[in-house]
Amino acid sequence: MAAAATCGTGAGSTASMASEASKSNVTSFQRRGPRASGTDSGGTRLVSIAGTRPSVRNGQLLVSTGLPALDQLLGGGLAVGTVLLIEEDKYNIYSPLLFKYFLAEGIISGHTLLIASAKEDPADILQELPAPLLDDNCKKELDKDVYNHKTPESNVKMKIAWRYQLSPKMEQIGPVSPSRFGHYYDASKRIPQELIEASKWHGFFLPEKISSPLKVEPCSLTHGYLKLLQFIQNIIYEEGFDGSNPQKKQKNILRIGIQNLGSPLWGDDVCCTETCDNSHSLTKFLYLLRGLLRTSLSACIITMPTHLIQNKAIIARVTNLSDTVVGLESFIGSERETNPLYKDYHGLIHIRQIPRLNNLICDESDVKDLAFKLKRKLFTIERLHLPPDLSDTVSRSSKQDLAESAKRLGPGCGMMAGGKKHLDF
Amino acid sequence: MNAPPLSPGGGGQWALTPSGGARGETGHKSEMLDSLLGLGGLMLLRDSVEWEGRSLLKALIKKCALSGGQVHILGCEVSEEEFREGFDSDINNRLVYRDFFRDPLNWSKTGEALPGGPLGALTAMCKRTDPGPVTIAVDSLSWLLLHLPCTTLCQTLHALSRQDSCPGDSFPVGQVRVLGLLHEELHSPGPVGALSSLAQTEVTLGGTMGQASAHILCRRPRQRPTHQTQWFCILPDFSLDLQEGPPVESQAHPDPHTPPVDPMTHLTFNLHLSKKEREARDNLTLPFQFSSEKQQALLRPGLGQATSHIFYEPDAYDDLDQEDPDDDLDI
Numbered sequence: 001m002a003a004a005a006t007c008g009t010g011a012g013s014t015a016s017m018a019s020e021a022s023k024s025n026v027t028s029f030q031r032r033g034p035r036a037s038g039t040d041s042g043g044t045r046l047v048s049i050a051g052t053r054p055s056v057r058n059g060q061l062l063v064s065t066g067l068p069a070l071d072q073l074l075g076g077g078l079a080v081g082t083v084l085l086i087e088e089d090k091y092n093i094y095s096p097l098l099f100k101y102f103l104a105e106g107i108i109s110g111h112t113l114l115i116a117s118a119k120e121d122p123a124d125i126l127q128e129l130p131a132p133l134l135d136d137n138c139k140k141e142l143d144k145d146v147y148n149h150k151t152p153e154s155n156v157k158m159k160i161a162w163r164y165q166l167s168p169k170m171e172q173i174g175p176v177s178p179s180r181f182g183h184y185y186d187a188s189k190r191i192p193q194e195l196i197e198a199s200k201w202h203g204f205f206l207p208e209k210i211s212s213p214l215k216v217e218p219c220s221l222t223h224g225y226l227k228l229l230q231f232i233q234n235i236i237y238e239e240g241f242d243g244s245n246p247q248k249k250q251k252n253i254l255r256i257g258i259q260n261l262g263s264p265l266w267g268d269d270v271c272c273t274e275t276c277d278n279s280h281s282l283t284k285f286l287y288l289l290r291g292l293l294r295t296s297l298s299a300c301i302i303t304m305p306t307h308l309i310q311n312k313a314i315i316a317r318v319t320n321l322s323d324t325v326v327g328l329e330s331f332i333g334s335e336r337e338t339n340p341l342y343k344d345y346h347g348l349i350h351i352r353q354i355p356r357l358n359n360l361i362c363d364e365s366d367v368k369d370l371a372f373k374l375k376r377k378l379f380t381i382e383r384l385h386l387p388p389d390l391s392d393t394v395s396r397s398s399k400q401d402l403a404e405s406a407k408r409l410g411p412g413c414g415m416m417a418g419g420k421k422h423l424d425f
Numbered sequence: 426m427n428a429p430p431l432s433p434g435g436g437g438q439w440a441l442t443p444s445g446g447a448r449g450e451t452g453h454k455s456e457m458l459d460s461l462l463g464l465g466g467l468m469l470l471r472d473s474v475e476w477e478g479r480s481l482l483k484a485l486i487k488k489c490a491l492s493g494g495q496v497h498i499l500g501c502e503v504s505e506e507e508f509r510e511g512f513d514s515d516i517n518n519r520l521v522y523r524d525f526f527r528d529p530l531n532w533s534k535t536g537e538a539l540p541g542g543p544l545g546a547l548t549a550m551c552k553r554t555d556p557g558p559v560t561i562a563v564d565s566l567s568w569l570l571l572h573l574p575c576t577t578l579c580q581t582l583h584a585l586s587r588q589d590s591c592p593g594d595s596f597p598v599g600q601v602r603v604l605g606l607l608h609e610e611l612h613s614p615g616p617v618g619a620l621s622s623l624a625q626t627e628v629t630l631g632g633t634m635g636q637a638s639a640h641i642l643c644r645r646p647r648q649r650p651t652h653q654t655q656w657f658c659i660l661p662d663f664s665l666d667l668q669e670g671p672p673v674e675s676q677a678h679p680d681p682h683t684p685p686v687d688p689m690t691h692l693t694f695n696l697h698l699s700k701k702e703r704e705a706r707d708n709l710t711l712p713f714q715f716s717s718e719k720q721q722a723l724l725r726p727g728l729g730q731a732t733s734h735i736f737y738e739p740d741a742y743d744d745l746d747q748e749d750p751d752d753d754l755d756i
Binding site (some may be wrong): 091092093096118119128195207263264265267269272273274302305307308310332333 | 574576579583584614615616618622623647649650652
């Protein structure tokens with residue numbers, strides 16, 4: 001595994017540094033020097049790859065997904081060598097945002113990008129990436145958004161209980177990490193052109209690689225998938241992400257982004273029919289892709305329109321073949337849009353699977369009831385608060401929602417425990 | 426062809442007879458057609474047996490032809506004469522009609538048939554180089570779906586609608602609009618879902634009680650999709666007539682026997698504050714509020730201020746020795 005290799009070199013370098021320290025100082029404790037941007041704040045002084053950090057649980061090398069809130073939910077970040085699958089929402093509005101955050105994080109951290117799409121030209125996708133919020137503006141933006149979001153009554157300064165005004169207003173899953181591991185992005189601004197030009201990226205646009213729509217051959221992989229796999233393999237080999245060519249420069253991570261995998265534009269009819277001829281094409285592609293990723297320093301994000309897939313068994317297979325699966329469900333067009341329970345949010349986010357890498361248990365967060373909201377500039381993920389069920393005239397729909405959220409809880413939790421936040425004393 | 430009902434249920438100003446002024450007609454109908462045609466890309470017209478969509482398709486074709494762009498038609502389901510019926514001669518002259526109904530497999534081997542069938546015709550349109558907006562009407566996507574694999578059709582339609590965004594040639598290629606008629610009942614939800622995910626505009630035809638309605642879903646890129654329902658009818662010359670919907674049944678009236686009770690009446694205390702009372706309340710300094718006056722008062726006890734005195738008269742049992750408070754215990 002790529003993680004083991006990095007940990008091995010890390011241990012070696014720590015030993016060498018300790019021996020150096022013992023020669024110069026009496027003690028081997030060293031003060032942490034000023035950190036360069038992009039390196040981790042984990043406390044060790046490993047010569048690590050920019051934009052990564054080891055997991056606090058098992059030392060697995062992690063990269064940020066571009067959304068610090070999502071990083072928290074996934075246990076610190078996305079492990080290098082794994083696949084993050086995003087199940088698209090119905091009208092495909094919010095999943096491209098997550099896709100772009102992932103790529104923008106790659107540009108800021110200095111990683112190499114590989115963008116594959118059958119719908120849009122990768123150069124156009126790059127132009128639409130969000131701009132990063134600088135550190136000092138970031139807190140101001142968060143506070144400003146929170147301030148605008150609250151109703152006018154709570155903006156009145158409290159006269160009697162004025163000490164409570166100092167308590168933090170924003171509901172967050174965890175503390176905002178001050179390290180440079182994850183960055184905040186401004187969804188309303190475009191990334192500056194010089195950052196794009198300074199970055200290294202490869203694009204795979206299917207209509208250009210395949211000149212005319214060919215007949216589907218009776219081989220196991222659709223033509224488009226085969227080409228994409230070959231492209232990824234070439235990039236990994238030529239640029240040395242799998243350690244084959246000795247890299248003279250510093251090691252780097254390859255961030256792969258594949259958009260709308262499984263849609264008919266890739267030549268795959270898994271979305272069109274229930275029993276398709278090449279029914280194993282998509283699953284084979286994922287299997288081969290995961291093999292490529294495990295042997296290289298890369299991380300991949302895939303967005304897939306699973307709401308179009310007709311055969312539900314394929315969705316289950318796809319979930320098993322991916323490592324981390326996050327589902328987005330937006331409220332647009334559904335009856336939940338007018339439900340007063342959900343009026344503050346734009347949709348629900350479901351963490352369907354978190355991988356167990358070199359572990360017996362996975363790092364599941366105990367919060368299963370999450371909703372997302374696209375504020376003016378930020379994409380936030382918050383715990384869904386359901387109001388308490390006090391009166392007799394509460395409508396049945398809200399009871400149903402409670403029941404749904406309770407389904408995802410672990411054993412031993414009461415019915416009402418799903419939506420309430422934990423009480424900390 | 427549907428016979429247009431001339432008298433709608435609701436507001437009279439929306440219904441116009443065919444002999445009515447052309448000015449009045451164009452004002453209303455152009456909004457819906459303009460909004461439909463404004464987006465470009467693929468427009469999907471989903472119809473069913475009860476509410477057929479070919480007349481709406483022809484109304485859109487007429488609007489596009491009158492606005493000056495090129496119009497290409499792929500006719501696969503009905504014959505050319507039947508399709509051209511109802512159009513004026515000048516509109517008929519502007520339409521470029523490719524007939525795949527009479528001889529879809531090109532068995533008669535005449536020279537005018539295009540190679541490659543309908544798919545070849547569509548891909549040839551992808552490679553066009555002449556500027557100006559082009560409208561391509563596909564008489565029925567259902568027919569194409571039954572004869573071609575769905576993925577091929579999706580890729581071709583995507584290549585067609587992508588053309589306006591990336592002009593590879595030196596000519597500025599204008600906007601491409603693809604109008605596709607899809608019969609929903611013929612297909613399983615798979616192909617319909619795949620095509621609707623590609624479409625920029627989706628019009629689903631329905632209606633009640635003899636009035637047709639169009640449920641329009643517009644998907645602008647990177648924006649929330651907008652829904653709209655519009656009641657309309659198509660006139661014999663294929664112009665569109667917008668209408669009010671059928672009269673909505675009145676909602677159930679609230680029960681007159683129990684009027685809503687205002688809980689604020691008949692209270693024994695006063696819940697409302699007058700303006701003077703509100704001002705007085707705002708000006709009140711609360712005991713734990715640390716204002717500057719209080720700070721000053723604490724820092725300087727004040728010269729003329731009487732400090733507090735304690736007057737104490739010791740009891741018989743009181744111990745005046747402060748050192749050992751337990752000394753008076755009798756152990």
